[in-house]
Amino acid sequence: MKSVTKFVKVVTNMGHRKIPESTISRLFVYLREIASLANMNIRTISSGELGERLNLSDAQVRKDLGYFGQFGVSGSGYDTNELKAALEKILGKNKTWNVAVVGVGHLGSALLTYPGFKEHGLNLVAAFDSDARKIGKEISGVTIEAFENMPKAVKNNKVSIGVIAVPAQRAQEVADKFVSAGIKCILNFAPTSLNVPEDVKVKDVDLSRELETLSYFLAGKK
Amino acid sequence: MKSVTKFVKVVTNMGHRKIPESTISRLFVYLREIASLANMNIRTISSGELGERLNLSDAQVRKDLGYFGQFGVSGSGYDTNELKAALEKILGKNKTWNVAVVGVGHLGSALLTYPGFKEHGLNLVAAFDSDARKIGKEISGVTIEAFENMPKAVKNNKVSIGVIAVPAQRAQEVADKFVSAGIKCILNFAPTSLNVPEDVKVKDVDLSRELETLSYFLAGKK
DNA sequence: CTTTCTTTGTGAAAAGTGTTACAAAGTTCG
DNA sequence: CGAACTTTGTAACACTTTTCACAAAGAAAG
Ligand SMILES: NC(=O)c1ccc[n+]([C@@H]2O[C@H](COP(=O)([O-])OP(=O)(O)OC[C@H]3O[C@@H](n4cnc5c(N)ncnc54)[C@H](O)[C@@H]3O)[C@@H](O)[C@H]2O)c1
Ligand SMILES: NC(=O)c1ccc[n+]([C@@H]2O[C@H](COP(=O)([O-])OP(=O)(O)OC[C@H]3O[C@@H](n4cnc5c(N)ncnc54)[C@H](O)[C@@H]3O)[C@@H](O)[C@H]2O)c1
Numbered sequence: 001m002k003s004v005t006k007f008v009k010v011v012t013n014m015g016h017r018k019i020p021e022s023t024i025s026r027l028f029v030y031l032r033e034i035a036s037l038a039n040m041n042i043r044t045i046s047s048g049e050l051g052e053r054l055n056l057s058d059a060q061v062r063k064d065l066g067y068f069g070q071f072g073v074s075g076s077g078y079d080t081n082e083l084k085a086a087l088e089k090i091l092g093k094n095k096t097w098n099v100a101v102v103g104v105g106h107l108g109s110a111l112l113t114y115p116g117f118k119e120h121g122l123n124l125v126a127a128f129d130s131d132a133r134k135i136g137k138e139i140s141g142v143t144i145e146a147f148e149n150m151p152k153a154v155k156n157n158k159v160s161i162g163v164i165a166v167p168a169q170r171a172q173e174v175a176d177k178f179v180s181a182g183i184k185c186i187l188n189f190a191p192t193s194l195n196v197p198e199d200v201k202v203k204d205v206d207l208s209r210e211l212e213t214l215s216y217f218l219a220g221k222k
Numbered sequence: 223m224k225s226v227t228k229f230v231k232v233v234t235n236m237g238h239r240k241i242p243e244s245t246i247s248r249l250f251v252y253l254r255e256i257a258s259l260a261n262m263n264i265r266t267i268s269s270g271e272l273g274e275r276l277n278l279s280d281a282q283v284r285k286d287l288g289y290f291g292q293f294g295v296s297g298s299g300y301d302t303n304e305l306k307a308a309l310e311k312i313l314g315k316n317k318t319w320n321v322a323v324v325g326v327g328h329l330g331s332a333l334l335t336y337p338g339f340k341e342h343g344l345n346l347v348a349a350f351d352s353d354a355r356k357i358g359k360e361i362s363g364v365t366i367e368a369f370e371n372m373p374k375a376v377k378n379n380k381v382s383i384g385v386i387a388v389p390a391q392r393a394q395e396v397a398d399k400f401v402s403a404g405i406k407c408i409l410n411f412a413p414t415s416l417n418v419p420e421d422v423k424v425k426d427v428d429l430s431r432e433l434e435t436l437s438y439f440l441a442g443k444k
Numbered sequence: 445c446t447t448t449c450t451t452t453g454t455g456a457a458a459a460g461t462g463t464t465a466c467a468a469a470g471t472t473c474g
Numbered sequence: 475c476g477a478a479c480t481t482t483g484t485a486a487c488a489c490t491t492t493t494c495a496c497a498a499a500g501a502a503a504g
Contacts, residue, residue, distance in 0.1 A: 022461075028435065033415075046481060058482095059464075063484080065483095066482095073469085073471090074468075074480080074482045075472085077481065097437045099433065106332035161440070201439055203432055205432060209251070210409060210427060211339070211342070213425070214423060215314070215319045215344070215382075216314065268450080281495095285493090288452095294453080295451080296453085297451050297501040299450090
């Protein structure tokens with residue numbers, strides 16, 4: 001095993017260029033794949049091979065990584081362990097985030113019981129519902145609290161991401177309370193457009209719309 | 223009430239122009255909002271007001287609709303009932319689609335019990351699992367069948383959309399079986415890249431990645 | 445009917461995102 | 475070592491999507 005000091009640029013967001021959100025999203029996919037490769041003791045991989053595994057072009061892989069530095073070696077590709085470490089640094093995988101869920105119905109319960117989040121540094125630390133029958137119950141080690149307690153609990157638990165899993169008519173009031181509790185990131189499952197201050201980032205996951213959009217293209221084919 | 227015959231272009235995808243997928247996705251949002259407005263007896267709305275409700279620009283609204291025809295009236299905006307009808311026609315809301323779910327765990331169960339899909343013309347008609355203890359059980363009127371039965375059941379039930387809600391390591395085999403059963407549209411919840419023929423459309427919903435991507439931007443702010 | 449105001453529909457410009465293409469760097473092998 | 479290969483990093487190009495901006499259409503008011 002060679003022991004050579006290398007001077008590879010590993011700078012988080014180098015020249016203050018604007019990075020597409022789609023790039024960030026793909027970086028997480030690269031990391032997942034690279035971690036799996038490293039785990040299988042595969043030492044290097046080229047952008048072409050990586051892209052093939054993920055259904056992306058080689059150029060896309062190189063361009064995405066290129067936003068953050070130079071991680072590859074001409075002629076042989078990327079060292080999986082090095083790239084894994086670099087991606088973990090870029091994506092802040094050393095940090096963990098506390099997440100609160102409001103609405104412990106079917107979807108909220110599924111999220112709370114999913115063991116995969118922890119592996120990604122996402123800790124679901126609190127859950128809230130307005131249904132008195134659910135309050136006090138425990139799910140995956142989290143005790144369901146009254147919705148009214150949410151702002152206090154968010155502060156006590158240092159929650160930085162809020163998940164909305166209540167019916168659409170209730171979603172805006174939950175969002176408002178998240179905002180007033182200081183939450184800056186919201187994942188919203190309710191099929192409705194939330195109004196929040198512009199420093200708050202909302203990501204909508206609208207499952208009906210995903211299926212409907214799929215069906216539209218199906219209709220076009222027939 | 224005036225009774226005037228109007229010659230408004232209501233043609234589905236007029237000049238064979240390519241329509242962005244994001245436009246289609248937004249049209250479903252417009253329809254949801256317009257239906258709600260029509261229901262509240264609001265008769266007309268301008269692109270500006272509609273955009274404001276949905277956090278979109280007026281130009282975006284007009285351009286999206288413009289792909290399919292001319293639905294507005296200068297000076298007053300869009301008639302909610304007319305636009306609702308037009309959008310329903312464009313989006314094929316007269317049709318219904320049969321959907322099959324493979325993997326009746328936490329997420330699969332949540333989907334099967336969600337009453338909202340039916341309102342969107344999405345019928346979850348079949349569910350499959352490989353766990354012998356689950357087979358034969360009923361969820362929201364759907365009896366869970368053995369995974370092996372899937373291709374036959376897909377054909378018998380005229381299923382056109384498949385949902386994958388199994389662990390990542392099992393997702394590819396489920397996708398393969400969907401493909402061999404003739405499915406052309408797949409909604410995939412497993413955090414893995416599926417390989418399918420190019421005439422099959424896969425839509426990934428990766429909840430961990432959504433949360434992680436949110437957290438990335440959170441990290442950038444601090 | 446005319447003026448004023450509102451709002452549409454749509455080319456043209458701008459911004460954003462992905463692909464192509466290739467010089468430069470590094471590897472492999474005789 | 476040198477020739478033949480492989481692969482990176484990125485500038486230039488191509489394509490997609492959004493925003494701008496305004497003429498034209500219609501509404502409203504007197
Ligand atoms: N389950 C699905 O497959 C699915 C699919 C598409 C969309 N969605 C959307 O996701 C959201 C959640 O869906 P679900 O199936 O889990 O619903 P659900 O009805 O099973 O659960 C909703 C929960 O929210 C709680 N709640 C209601 N108002 C509240 C409030 N103000 N504060 C706190 N809690 C409140 C209810 O008590 C209930 O426990 C809904 O907006 C739904 O439209 C769900
Ligand atoms: N639940 C969540 O909140 C969540 C969050 C992020 C991602 N996901 C992903 O969604 C998928 C489903 O998650 P879940 O929480 O519902 O998992 P789960 O473990 O609760 O359920 C998975 C189900 O799939 C069944 N199954 C396994 N192999 C099968 C096969 N070959 N054919 C048919 N059925 C099979 C299992 O018997 C089980 O019932 C997973 O890929 C998971 O990574 C879930």
